[in-house]
Amino acid sequence: MDVVVTGMRSTGPLHIGHLVGVIENLKKLQENYKSYFFIADLHVLTTNYENVSDFKKNRIEVMLDWLASGIDPNKATLFIQSKVPAHTYLHLLLSMIVPVSWLERNPTVKEMIRDLELSENASYGLLGYPVLMASDIILYKAKFVPVGKDQLPHLEMTREMVRRFNFLYGDLFVEPQALLTNFPNVPGVDGKKMSKSLDNDIKISDTEEETTKKIMEAITDPQKIRLHDEGHPEICTVFTYHKIFNKDESETIEKDCKSGALGCVACKKNLAKKLNERLKDIREKREALKKDLDTVIDIFETGSKNASEVANATLEEALQKMNIK
Numbered sequence: 535m536d537v538v539v540t541g542m543r544s545t546g547p548l549h550i551g552h553l554v555g556v557i558e559n560l561k562k563l564q565e566n567y568k569s570y571f572f573i574a575d576l577h578v579l580t581t582n583y584e585n586v587s588d589f590k591k592n593r594i595e596v597m598l599d600w601l602a603s604g605i606d607p608n609k610a611t612l613f614i615q616s617k618v619p620a621h622t623y624l625h626l627l628l629s630m631i632v633p634v635s636w637l638e639r640n641p642t643v644k645e646m647i648r649d650l651e652l653s654e655n656a657s658y659g660l661l662g663y664p665v666l667m668a669s670d671i672i673l674y675k676a677k678f679v680p681v682g683k684d685q686l687p688h689l690e691m692t693r694e695m696v697r698r699f700n701f702l703y704g705d706l707f708v709e710p711q712a713l714l715t716n717f718p719n720v721p722g723v724d725g726k727k728m729s730k731s732l733d734n735d736i737k738i739s740d741t742e743e744e745t746t747k748k749i750m751e752a753i754t755d756p757q758k759i760r761l762h763d764e765g766h767p768e769i770c771t772v773f774t775y776h777k778i779f780n781k782d783e784s785e786t787i788e789k790d791c792k793s794g795a796l797g798c799v800a801c802k803k804n805l806a807k808k809l810n811e812r813l814k815d816i817r818e819k820r821e822a823l824k825k826d827l828d829t830v831i832d833i834f835e836t837g838s839k840n841a842s843e844v845a846n847a848t849l850e851e852a853l854q855k856m857n858i859k
């Protein structure tokens with residue numbers, strides 16, 4: 535069976551964009567591949583190294599979101615990056631062979647530095663973001679890596695590191711391929727990219743009331759002011775949500791919005807109801823898991839042990855190839 539590896543940074547509870555964009559995809563992959571899904575907690579430190587007070591808590595939020603939404607520890611190995619020390623050891627070995635010029639050219643890292651206004655404060659660890667990511671992937675000799683488009687430069691660099699290592703010390707690592715999914719892009723309630731930091735996200739773990747409130751406040755077509763005004767669903771965030779979470783009714787909604795028969799308030803109430811229905815089971819399961827955190831943590835401890843066996847074996851091979859062992 536082909537190996538798939540992917541990681542998700544633990545910056546806090548996940549939102550509905552993660553659910554339909556990433557988690558749904560992982561649920562399919564776990565059926566057909568030897569899957570390693572991990573929480574990339576160390577990658578969080580590349581930018582959020584100052585305030586670590588929520589570090590462990592955020593990890594647990596992601597564990598709960600994954601398990602509640604159907605990522606299955608019986609089908610995939612679920613683990614925590616920092617609990618498999620081989621990742622950090624291989625990161626160090628790779629850091630010796632990767633030219634700084636490659637890292638300085640990486641457009642995704644450059645974008646992070648720009649967006650977070652880090653410039654002079656960008657750390658050595660952030661520059662090495664793709665090096666750690668390469669270790670994450672190649673320790674498991676993964677063939678496929680499901681990622682978003684923004685991650686492609688990192689993956690290309692992983693491939694370059696593999697070629698360089700194999701050329702210098704002999705064949706060992708496998709060049710991974712990106713598995714791009716054309717998942718729906720879920721905008722935030724303000725129409726911008728959905729993100730926790732912009733405070734425009736709807737979380738898997740939000741209550742029904744919070745969800746409804748956020749939807750009622752969502753930006754719609756600015757030209758549709760009164761109920762019977764003709765709307766432009768193609769530019770409306772709420773309509774985008776209907777297309778994803780209320781597919782069956784979306785044609786009627788589109789027609790009625792355009793004609794002015796449907797007002798925004800009714801349209802939003804309907805969406806809130808549908809979205810809450812869709813999330814109901816996940817939220818209930820999440821609440822139940824939350825009451826049994828020991829079991830949740832245990833699942834990831836066991837996964838980390840299992841991942842370590844594979845990762846340590848590959849690390850051992852790398853050390854031998856480099857004549858360290």
Ligand code: TRP
Pocket residue numbers: 539540541542543574577666667670671679680681685
């Ligand atoms: N950089 C990825 C992201 O932000 C997370 C990640 C870390 C990852 N290591 C990985 C993804 C290894 C795939 C494989 O989305």
